[in-house]
Amino acid sequence: MRKRLNDKQWFAPNGIWAAVFSWMLVAPVGAVAQDVDGWSGEDSAMVARIHAHTLGEGRCYEDLRVLCKDVGARLSGSQAADDAILWGAKVLEGIGAGTVRMQPVVVPHWERGGNERAWMRVDGGPQEPLRISALGGSVGTEGVMEGDVVVFRDFEALDSLGSDGLEGRIAFFNRPMDPLMINAGSAYGGAYEQRSRGAVEAAEHGGMAALVRSLTHALDTFPHTGGMRYDDAVGKVPAAAVSTVDARRISRLIADGHEVRVGMEMDCVLHGEKTQANVIAEWTGSEHPDRYIVVGGHLDSWDIGEGAHDDGAGIVQSIEVMRTLHALGYQPRHTLRVVLFINEENGNNGGKTYAQRAREKGEWHVAAVESDAGGDAPRGFSIDATDSATAAVRAWKEDFMDYGVGDMRRGGAGVDIGPLKQEEPAGKRPLMVGLRPNSQRYFDYHHSDRDIFENVHERELKLGAAALTSMVYLLDRLDYDSID
Amino acid sequence: MRKRLNDKQWFAPNGIWAAVFSWMLVAPVGAVAQDVDGWSGEDSAMVARIHAHTLGEGRCYEDLRVLCKDVGARLSGSQAADDAILWGAKVLEGIGAGTVRMQPVVVPHWERGGNERAWMRVDGGPQEPLRISALGGSVGTEGVMEGDVVVFRDFEALDSLGSDGLEGRIAFFNRPMDPLMINAGSAYGGAYEQRSRGAVEAAEHGGMAALVRSLTHALDTFPHTGGMRYDDAVGKVPAAAVSTVDARRISRLIADGHEVRVGMEMDCVLHGEKTQANVIAEWTGSEHPDRYIVVGGHLDSWDIGEGAHDDGAGIVQSIEVMRTLHALGYQPRHTLRVVLFINEENGNNGGKTYAQRAREKGEWHVAAVESDAGGDAPRGFSIDATDSATAAVRAWKEDFMDYGVGDMRRGGAGVDIGPLKQEEPAGKRPLMVGLRPNSQRYFDYHHSDRDIFENVHERELKLGAAALTSMVYLLDRLDYDSID
Numbered sequence: 012m013r014k015r016l017n018d019k020q021w022f023a024p025n026g027i028w029a030a031v032f033s034w035m036l037v038a039p040v041g042a043v044a045q046d047v048d049g050w051s052g053e054d055s056a057m058v059a060r061i062h063a064h065t066l067g068e069g070r071c072y073e074d075l076r077v078l079c080k081d082v083g084a085r086l087s088g089s090q091a092a093d094d095a096i097l098w099g100a101k102v103l104e105g106i107g108a109g110t111v112r113m114q115p116v117v118v119p120h121w122e123r124g125g126n127e128r129a130w131m132r133v134d135g136g137p138q139e140p141l142r143i144s145a146l147g148g149s150v151g152t153e154g155v156m157e158g159d160v161v162v163f164r165d166f167e168a169l170d171s172l173g174s175d176g177l178e179g180r181i182a183f184f185n186r187p188m189d190p191l192m193i194n195a196g197s198a199y200g201g202a203y204e205q206r207s208r209g210a211v212e213a214a215e216h217g218g219m220a221a222l223v224r225s226l227t228h229a230l231d232t233f234p235h236t237g238g239m240r241y242d243d244a245v246g247k248v249p250a251a252a253v254s255t256v257d258a259r260r261i262s263r264l265i266a267d268g269h270e271v272r273v274g275m276e277m278d279c280v281l282h283g284e285k286t287q288a289n290v291i292a293e294w295t296g297s298e299h300p301d302r303y304i305v306v307g308g309h310l311d312s313w314d315i316g317e318g319a320h321d322d323g324a325g326i327v328q329s330i331e332v333m334r335t336l337h338a339l340g341y342q343p344r345h346t347l348r349v350v351l352f353i354n355e356e357n358g359n360n361g362g363k364t365y366a367q368r369a370r371e372k373g374e375w376h377v378a379a380v381e382s383d384a385g386g387d388a389p390r391g392f393s394i395d396a397t398d399s400a401t402a403a404v405r406a407w408k409e410d411f412m413d414y415g416v417g418d419m420r421r422g423g424a425g426v427d428i429g430p431l432k433q434e435e436p437a438g439k440r441p442l443m444v445g446l447r448p449n450s451q452r453y454f455d456y457h458h459s460d461r462d463i464f465e466n467v468h469e470r471e472l473k474l475g476a477a478a479l480t481s482m483v484y485l486l487d488r489l490d491y492d493s494i495d
Numbered sequence: 496m497r498k499r500l501n502d503k504q505w506f507a508p509n510g511i512w513a514a515v516f517s518w519m520l521v522a523p524v525g526a527v528a529q530d531v532d533g534w535s536g537e538d539s540a541m542v543a544r545i546h547a548h549t550l551g552e553g554r555c556y557e558d559l560r561v562l563c564k565d566v567g568a569r570l571s572g573s574q575a576a577d578d579a580i581l582w583g584a585k586v587l588e589g590i591g592a593g594t595v596r597m598q599p600v601v602v603p604h605w606e607r608g609g610n611e612r613a614w615m616r617v618d619g620g621p622q623e624p625l626r627i628s629a630l631g632g633s634v635g636t637e638g639v640m641e642g643d644v645v646v647f648r649d650f651e652a653l654d655s656l657g658s659d660g661l662e663g664r665i666a667f668f669n670r671p672m673d674p675l676m677i678n679a680g681s682a683y684g685g686a687y688e689q690r691s692r693g694a695v696e697a698a699e700h701g702g703m704a705a706l707v708r709s710l711t712h713a714l715d716t717f718p719h720t721g722g723m724r725y726d727d728a729v730g731k732v733p734a735a736a737v738s739t740v741d742a743r744r745i746s747r748l749i750a751d752g753h754e755v756r757v758g759m760e761m762d763c764v765l766h767g768e769k770t771q772a773n774v775i776a777e778w779t780g781s782e783h784p785d786r787y788i789v790v791g792g793h794l795d796s797w798d799i800g801e802g803a804h805d806d807g808a809g810i811v812q813s814i815e816v817m818r819t820l821h822a823l824g825y826q827p828r829h830t831l832r833v834v835l836f837i838n839e840e841n842g843n844n845g846g847k848t849y850a851q852r853a854r855e856k857g858e859w860h861v862a863a864v865e866s867d868a869g870g871d872a873p874r875g876f877s878i879d880a881t882d883s884a885t886a887a888v889r890a891w892k893e894d895f896m897d898y899g900v901g902d903m904r905r906g907g908a909g910v911d912i913g914p915l916k917q918e919e920p921a922g923k924r925p926l927m928v929g930l931r932p933n934s935q936r937y938f939d940y941h942h943s944d945r946d947i948f949e950n951v952h953e954r955e956l957k958l959g960a961a962a963l964t965s966m967v968y969l970l971d972r973l974d975y976d977s978i979d
Contacts, residue, residue, distance in 0.1 A: 062675070062677065063675045066674050066675050067674060067675055190550050190551060190954075191546070191547045191550050191551055193546065193897070193898055193899060193958070194899075195954070228954055388872070388933050388935050390874070390899070412902060413677070414677055415677060415678075415874070415902070417901070417902065418896060418899070418901065449872050449933065451872050451952060451954045451955050451958070452952060452955075468935060468936060470674075470679070470712055470935050471935050471936075474677070474935070
C-alpha cells in the first residue's frame with residue numbers, strides 16, 4: 012500500500028530507508044527575542060516569491076554566459092569594456108522597468124601588450140619557461156631584462172638593504188595568504204600590500220623589477236594579476252605575478268642555496284585616458300522619487316579570464332534585482348537605480364564619478380547595495396551604516412537565516428559604492444550593504460585565467476541574486492525619516 | 496614613507512586602493528542578548544586553537560586523497576570496503592590517543608556485475624547508446640530486455656493504470672528535484688521516493704523495469720545511483736538511473752509524440768551476507784569514563800566514483816577530531832569514540848549494530864555527532880535533542896558565527912547515529928548533532944562518477960573538520976547531569 016507523503020512527512024517512509032533522509036530534515040530552531048523587529052507577514056511572503064521566481068525563472072546565469080563568452084575579459088579602456096557597456100544597457104532596457112542612461116566616466120587605458128614571457132635559470136643552467144602575468148598598470152620591460160632573484164617575506168626584510176642593495180636584482184615577494192584566517196578575504200587583505208606596493212619597495216632599493224606570489228590559497232600554476240601603483244618619488248620598475256607553484260619552487264631553490272635568475276619581457280603600455288561610462292537604469296519611486304536606492308557591481312574586469320566571479324556575478328545579480336521586482340509587479344517606493352559601474356579594478360573612477368554627480372545634484376541616497384565578492388553561495392551581508400540603521404537591518408537576521416544569508420556583520424559594503432559614503436550626498440550617510448558569499452573559493456579564481464563562467468555555480472549565483480533582491484526590497488520598505 | 500599595518504589597519508592604506516579592501520573588513524555586529532550562555536574565554540581560546548591547528552597542520556585532506564585514490568569506491572561487502580576498514584584502523588591507531596577495535600557487522604553484498612549497458616531507439620530507429628547506472632540492490636535483467644518507455648511525474652499518475660497497465664513496458668520516473676527549495680537536501684528528499692520505490696510501483700502495474708531520473712539539480716550526463724528496495728508482495732524488476740540530460744531528452748521526445756524504446760542489460764547480483772566491521776577508536780574520559788560521546792561518518796560508499804563527499808569527507812573529518820584534540824594536549828572528560836560506520840548506503844547495519852550493542856551494555860551516550868552531508872564549506876549544525884539540550888547548544892550560535900557555522904537548526908543529525916536515538920541506550924536520549932555544510936553542490940556529485948577527491952576543496956574540508964572538532968570539544972564540556 013503506497014502512502015502519500017506531504018512536505019512534512021517525506022522524511023518518514025517505512026523501513027530502513029527512513030534513516031537516509033534524516034539529515035535533510037531541517038527546521039528553524041525557533042524565534043528568539045530580537046526577532047520582534049523581523050519581517051512582517053507581507054515581507055516574508057514577498058521574500059519567498061523573490062526566491063521562487065529567481066530560482067525558477069531567473070536569467071542571471073544565462074546573462075553571465077553571454078557576458079563571459081560573447082564579451083569576455085573587459086578591462087577599463089578596452090573595446091571589450093565598450094562592448095560590455097552596450098550589452099549592459101541593452102539588457103537593462105529589455106526589462107522595461109525604467110530609463111537607462113550612460114554616465115560618462117574618464118578611465119585609464121592600460122594594456123599588457125603582445126609580448127609577455129619569462130624564464131628562469133637555476134645555477135646558470137638553461138632557460139626554463141616561467142609563467143607570469145604583468146600586474147595591472149605596470150610599465151613594460153623595454154626589451155628583455157634578466158636579474159638574480161632575492162626572496163622577501165615582507166617589506167621589513169628590505170630594511171637592512173641600502174638604497175642600492177637590490178641593484179641589478181629582482182625582488183620577489185613571497186608571503187602566502189595566511190591560511191589560518193577563517194575568511195579568505197581577510198587573508199587576501201593581509202598579503203595584498205606585496206602586490207600593490209611591491210614595485211615601489213623594489214625600486215626604492217635599486218631593484219630592476221618586482222615579482223609577486225599570486226594572492227590565492229590555491230596551489231596551482233595560474234598567475235593572478237591585479238592592481239598595483241607607483242610612487243612618483245621613486246622610479247617605475249616592472250611588476251608581475253607568478254603562480255603559487257612557481258613561487259614555492261623558486262623560494263625553495265633559493266633557500267637551498269641555489270642561484271635563481273629570472274628573465275622577463277613585457278610590452279605593457281599605458282595609453283592615457285579614455286571616456287567610458289557607468290550604465291544606470293532608473294526606476295522612479297512611487298512615494299519618494301527624490302530618494303535613491305542604488306544596487307550594483309562593476310562591469311569592468313581584469314584582462315585575463317572572463318571576469319565571471321569578479322564581477323560578472325555582481326553585474327548579472329544586480330540586473331536580476333530589477334528584473335525580478337518588475338516581474339513580480341512590485342513598485343518601489345524609493346527610486347531604484349541599478350548601476351553597472353566602470354573601472355573598479357584600476358582606479359574606481361566609476362564609483363567616484365557617480366558619487367560626485369550625486370553630491371552635485373544633492374541626491375539623497377538612502378541606501379546603496381553592492382555585490383562584488385563573487386558568485387558563490389551567499390552567506391549573509393556586510394553592513395556599513397550608523398548604529399540605528401545597522402540595527403534596523405540586523406533585525407532581519409533570523410529571517411534571512413532561513414534563506415542561508417543570516418551572517419550579518421559590520422564591514423565594508425563595496426568599492427564602487429564606497430565613495431557615496433565619502434561624498435555623503437545630501438549630507439546624509441547612506442545605509443550601505445554588501446552581499447557576502449562564501450569566500451573560500453573566490454581567490455582560487457580571482458584575477459586569473461580560472462575566473463571563467465564554468466566556475467560559477469548556477470544555483471549559488473541565483474541564490475545570491477535572490478538574496479540581493481530581497482535586501483533591496485526590504486531596504487525599500489524602511490522609513491528613512493525615522494532612522495538616524 | 497612606508498606605514499606598518501596591524502591587523503585592524505590593513506584595510507586602510509593610502510590612496511585609491513583603500514577601496515579595494517573594503518569588502519574584506521568584517522567584524523561581528525556585536526553581542527546580543529542570548530549571548531550570555533555563549534563560550535567562556537577558555538572555550539573561545541580552545542576553538543581558536545582548534546581552527547588554527549586544523550587549517551595549518553590538519554591532515555584530513557591528505558587522508559581523503561589516500562582513501563579515494565588508494566582505496567576508492569567501497570560498497571559494503573566488497574574487498575575495497577575491507578581495505579577501507581583496515582586503512583581506517585591503521586590511521587586511527589597512528590594517532591595514539593586510545594584503543595582501536597573492530598565491531599563485527601553483518602552487511603549485504605551486492606554487485607552491479609560486469610555488463611551494464613543500455614540503448615534507446617526513437618520511432619523504431621537504430622540503437623543509440625544510453626548511459627545507465629543500476630540502482631543499488633537491483634536485480635539484473637537476465638539477458639537483454641527491451642520495452643517502450645512510459646513517463647511518469649509521480650506515482651499518482653500510475654493510479655489510472657490497472658495491474659497490468661504497464662505490461663511489457665518500462666516505467667520512467669522523471670520528476671526533477673524541486674529547484675525552488677532553498678536547501679538542496681530537502682529537494683532531494685522530495686524526489687527520493689521515485690528512486691527508492693520506483694521498481695515496486697512499476698512492478699505493481701506489470702512493468703518490466705524502472706528507470707529513474709538522477710537525483711541532482713545538475714544538468715549533466717552522469718547517472719547517479721543510490722539505494723532502492725523491493726516489496727515481497729510484488730515481483731522484482733530491474734531499476735536504473737539515467738542522467739538528467741538523458742531524462743530531459745527522453746521525456747521531450749515522448750511529449751512530442753515519439754515512441755521511445757529502451758533496451759538494457761545488467762548483471763547485478765546479490766551475493767548474500769558478509770561480516771565486515773565498524774571501526775571504533777576509544778579514548779577514555781578522565782571524569783566520566785562510563786559516559787560516551789560518539790563522532791563519526793560512514794566508511795562505505797556506493798560503488799561508483801570515489802565516495803569523496805559521501806562520506807569520505809565525514810570519515811577524515813571524524814578522524815581529524817581525535818587527532819587535533821590529541822595534538823593540542825586536550826584530555827576529554829567523557830569517553831570519546833570515533834566510529835567509522837559500515838553499511839550506511841544499503842542497510843545501515845553499522846549504525847544499528849552499534850546502537851544495539853550500546854543498549855545491551857547500558858552505555859550512556861551523552862552525545863553523538865555525525866558528518867555525512869559532504870565536504871563543502873560548513874555553515875552550521877543540525878540538532879536532534881530535547882528542548883533543554885537544544886538550547887544549550889544553540890547558546891553557542893553567535894560564537895560559532897565567527898567561524899561561519901552559526902546556522903543552527905533542529906533536524907536529523909545523521910543516519911549512522913540515528914539508531915542510538917531509537918535504542919536510547921541507558922534510557923536517555925543522546926544529544927545528537929550533525930555538521931551542515933553548504934548543500935548546493937553536494938548532489939552534483941552524490942552517488943555518481945563525479946564524487947571524486949578532486950571535487951573536494953581543501954580549505955572547506957578543513958573548516959568542516961575544525962567545526963566538528965569544536966563541537967565535540969564543547970559537547971565534552973557540558974554537564975549532562977544538569978540537562979534534561
